[in-house]
Amino acid sequence: MKNFIEELQWRGMLHDSMPGTEEHLLEEMRSAYVGFDPTADSLHIGNLVPIMLLAHYQRCGHRPIALVGGATGMIGDPSGKSAERNLLDETTLRHNQECVKAQLGHFLDFTSDEKSAAILVNNYDWMKDISFLEFIRDIGKHITVNYMMAKDSVKNRISSESKDGMSFTEFTYQMVQGYDFLHLFRENSTTIQMGGSDQWGNITTGTELIRRIGNGKGYAITCPLITKSDGSKFGKSEGGNVWLDANRTSPYKFYQYWLNTSDEDAEKYIKIFTFLDKDTIDSLVAEHAEVPHTRILQKRLGEEVTVLVHGREEYEKAIKASNILFGKSTASDLKSLDEKTLLDIFDGVPQATVAASLVENGLDMIAALAAETNFLKSNGEARRALKENAISINKEKVKEDFVITKEDLIDKKYVLLQKGKKNYYLLIVA
RNA sequence: GGGGAGAUACUCAAGCGGCCAACGAGGACGGACUGUAACUCCGUUGACUAUGUCUUCGCAGGUUCGAAUCCUGCUCUCCCCA
Missing domain, CATH: 1.10.240.10 (Tyrosyl-Transfer RNA Synthetase)
Known part of the structure; x- marks a missing residue:
């Protein structure tokens, strides 16, 4: 069994962990989970850190659990948020969960026969049948409001300049997330929850519940929130x-x-x-x-x-x-591409279609850039760009008097226009 | 309710009767340089049928040969006093 904590440490992925976590992990195979918000039908690279957390975890011989927050996603985590969140309906959530599930498969091994095979759970499945009364009686009884109020995520929203306040729903969030931990502790012997450092408060609510209701011990591992050296937002x-x-x-x-x-x-x-x-x-x-x-x-x-x-x-x-x-590719390099590769490469760049007859008669540059295609906002802008020597056709700089003819077509139907280094436009002749 | 200041292009901000499509700064875009970078330097930054024409300086009118600039009304913003 590889030392997971040590692994995280040298990778710079360890922000904090509860005392005893390292020893706990070295004893035997343990299950740990991370929660994912199904707010969109795809994960983004901001989610990559928790994903990698689980992936490294599995590689150390433990069992990772990905929890899709179907229920918690309906509430909205107040951590790091200054305003009330929009809630998602169940249909959207279900759809998003399916997509997220598929993406996680790239990182985690769900299929192996080993005991450390990853599993995926959805907290909606166990939350949906709990009645409100049941919840406040069995769970709510064990946590004081004082305890909940002490969390940063709550304090920031209630005390500070934030005028929007915080709904009861969002206030409840940490309880619901805490209950997940308790549930997984009981059903799957999950003893560890991981997450970003902003999750510390939510995780400890869970360990608290495990201590009071589950008569056991839960552990927490958090990783630093990822930053960029220039201060802009990662991802x-x-x-x-x-x-x-x-x-x-x-x-x-x-x-x-x-x-x-x-x-x-x-x-x-x-x-x-x-x-x-x-x-x-x-x-x-x-x-x-x-x-x-x-x-x-x-x-x-x-x-x-x-x-x-x-x-x-x-x-x-x-x-x-x-x-x-x-690279220093030339017109002939471009022309050597097959259609599929070409379209793949230029997937996502602005495209416009012009009639073949226009090219037949020779299409002048102003028309190709603005009038016929709207790549640029106005003819004036097109003229300006041409004067600035900014425009290339099929990777070769052209002047204002250039005329596009059949000779310039790639695969008989494409022309690659370029403004400066990074702005590409694909002209399709049909 | 009373008094004062202001509204200019993506943003900030000059201009206060003709030389204004409007100084300057930032941003953005382009060129040179480079590591597909940073820095630096240079250029562009209302539209068009383009050495000219048209539309823009909160909105609507007016004065004038001529208004972003002067006058009237309106809308909005800020400040001070009640």
Whole structure:
């Protein structure tokens, strides 16, 4: 049995743990769980830390449990929130749970015959049949309001400048989450709950319930909330959240997100988001320090995480796309692509369709950029961009007098327009 | 209720009768540099049938050859006194 706490420590994933947790884990195989909010039909990379927590946990020989918060998701965790949350209806929740379940399968082994096979539970299943009366009599009796009020998540909402106050529903949240822990303790001998450091308060409500009602001992492990060195929020790019679902965030963009992390963050992230062992990471860091401009760390980080989430094949495509978009590729490289790869690469870039007859007669640049396609807001903007030498057709800079003809078509129907380095537009001729 | 200040482009902020599509700063975008980075430098930043034309300076009117600039009314914001 590998020492899980030690593993977390060198990976920088340990924020806090209850006294005795390490010994508890070394004795025998234990079950630990992490809760996931089914607020969307996909997880995003902000959820990746708790996921990795479970994944590392399983690799240390223990049994991970993923708890989908069907019930708690209906209430809304007040931790770190300043306003009342929107509640989700049951149909949406069920749908989201299914999607989340599928994504977790990439990280956790649910199917093995080992005792450490992961399991997935949904707290809605045991919460839905509990009556309010039952709950306040059997559970509520054991926790004082004074205890609940002392939690930061509650204090912040009641005392501070926050004028919105906090509903009874949200106040109850920690009890419901605490009950989950108690339930899993009784039904699955789960003795540990893990989560982000903001979950500490909620977790301890659970251990308290286990102590008072379950006559047992529960343990808590929290990991630091992940940050970025430049202060911006982790997991967000210009387009919003970076999702694990390929339909929401293409594997290419996903890979790019990791590739673009700063040196400092990459060193931190590679420990958290990959399964690479300490020696491998140490030597990668050393190598990277020698030749920082080659970005060894970022590339490896991107590779590991993308393969983990989307598979090797999608990763290869992301690399191919990256080379085309950022490398010194030429028009002939582009023309050598087959249609499917081309569309994959440019999945997600703005597209517009123009009639074949227009190209037949030669399509001038202003029309191609603005009038016919709305890639740019106005003809004036198109002229300006052309004057600034910002526009490329199929990777080659063009001037204002350029005219698109049949010669420029890729696969007889596509033209790649580009403004500056990063803005691509795909023109489809039909 | 009484008195005062203000409303200008994505944001902040000049302009106070013609030289104003409107100084400057930030942001954004582009170019050079670079590690698909940071820094730095340069350029662009209302629209159009483009050395010109049109529409913009809270809203609606008015004065004037001419208004972001002056006058009247309205709406909103801020401050002070009750």
